[in-house]
Amino acid sequence: MSSSKDRPKLADKMEFPPEIEGPNIYPLSWVSKTLKMEEIWQASQREFWDPQKLSWETFDPSRYSWEERESIAYWWTILSVFDASAPPVFAAALIKTYEAHEEDPVRRCFFSVTRDEQNHEQFCGMAITKLLEHSDPLTYIPKTDIGLRLQKNTRWLYYNGSRYWTGYKNAVPKYSLAVLFSSFLMGEIAAATIFQQMAKNSTELVFQEAFKNIGRDEGRHMAICMSLMERDYPKLCLEDRAIITKQIRAGYLFLSAVLFEPPMEFWDLPKDFIANQREGEEISRAAGFGIPTYDAKKENWKSAMLNLKGVLDKYDIPFPAIPEVGISGQEVLDIDLDDIIPVF
Numbered sequence: 001m002s003s004s005k006d007r008p009k010l011a012d013k014m015e016f017p018p019e020i021e022g023p024n025i026y027p028l029s030w031v032s033k034t035l036k037m038e039e040i041w042q043a044s045q046r047e048f049w050d051p052q053k054l055s056w057e058t059f060d061p062s063r064y065s066w067e068e069r070e071s072i073a074y075w076w077t078i079l080s081v082f083d084a085s086a087p088p089v090f091a092a093a094l095i096k097t098y099e100a101h102e103e104d105p106v107r108r109c110f111f112s113v114t115r116d117e118q119n120h121e122q123f124c125g126m127a128i129t130k131l132l133e134h135s136d137p138l139t140y141i142p143k144t145d146i147g148l149r150l151q152k153n154t155r156w157l158y159y160n161g162s163r164y165w166t167g168y169k170n171a172v173p174k175y176s177l178a179v180l181f182s183s184f185l186m187g188e189i190a191a192a193t194i195f196q197q198m199a200k201n202s203t204e205l206v207f208q209e210a211f212k213n214i215g216r217d218e219g220r221h222m223a224i225c226m227s228l229m230e231r232d233y234p235k236l237c238l239e240d241r242a243i244i245t246k247q248i249r250a251g252y253l254f255l256s257a258v259l260f261e262p263p264m265e266f267w268d269l270p271k272d273f274i275a276n277q278r279e280g281e282e283i284s285r286a287a288g289f290g291i292p293t294y295d296a297k298k299e300n301w302k303s304a305m306l307n308l309k310g311v312l313d314k315y316d317i318p319f320p321a322i323p324e325v326g327i328s329g330q331e332v333l334d335i336d337l338d339d340i341i342p343v344f
């Protein structure tokens with residue numbers, strides 16, 4: 001390591017400094033061209049909410065049985081496996097917008113997504129802590145048989161989720177923001193859909209409020225991805241188009257775990273996983289917590305995919321086959337958790 005004392009002083013030799021070797025993270029410029037991004041940023045300022053200020057005083061977990069509490073907490077735990085990965089994921093994307101000297105409103109929009117996702121994670125944590133009277137679902141000691149089986153599910157989901165971060169970290173410097181958006185968009189479309197449904201079907205006031213707020217945030221995140229696609233996709237190269245097709249298929253497999261059911265060929269999970277999860281969901285639904293049924297989930301997931309297909313068709317990006325929900329397209333094989341980008 002050389003100290004600053006050894007470094008030759010250039011300022012003695014030349015009037016202006018040499019070209020800076022990139023990527024230089026400091027943009028020192030505030031260009032604003034994409035008007036839509038400015039509008040979305042302003043909406044994010046207006047719509048900011050504080051998870052601690054929701055109607056928690058109306059929420060009394062002791063009204064529920066322990067089976068119900070553990071089952072509802074399990075749903076928030078599944079969500080956390082995805083939503084708790086979002087703050088670091090978007091923080092990395094935010095850094096990339098600085099390195100790439102993206103427009104000022106684009107940097108601000110990514111900042112707002114990072115902040116929103118932190119809120120979503122906070123809410124998950126508060127819901128779980130109140131339901132379980134314990135601050136994490138992994139070291140919690142279950143009180144019922146279903147609670148015990150759902151905790152085993154949690155451990156496996158958490159293990160699978162941990163593999164994804166290394167892949168994502170490798171992907172961020174490798175791909176352009178344009179490629180990253182398509183994966184983000186997938187998560188945002190899916191998230192916006194599920195939260196609207198959950199808000200409609202949940203009886204607990206504080207959950208209704210959270211679902212409404214989170215759903216609105218996700219809708220904004222979706223709009224951010226769409227306006228960046230509008231800006232960048234017309235000039236997308238062929239190679240990037242192929243990567244996007246593959247990433248969409250990967251996104252389907254990854255996000256199915258929270259929006260539908262985890263595909264067993266992709267997720268490393270025990271045989272009784274789905275049966276336990278269905279049982280927990282049934283208990284939650286009966287307690288007034290609005291998890292959609294298998295058929296409703298499938299219908300939603302399919303319409304979210306078709307939505308996305310509509311967007312990609314506009315830019316001539318081939319859509320992957322998703323036979324699980326009856327969508328035909330280009331067949332994509334060999335997908336592993338280690339090489340996917342999708343985020344929630």
Ligand SMILES: [Fe+2]
Nearest residue numbers: 083117120344
């Ligand atoms: Fe989120």
Ligand SMILES: [Fe+2]
Nearest residue numbers: 188218221344
């Ligand atoms: Fe999001």
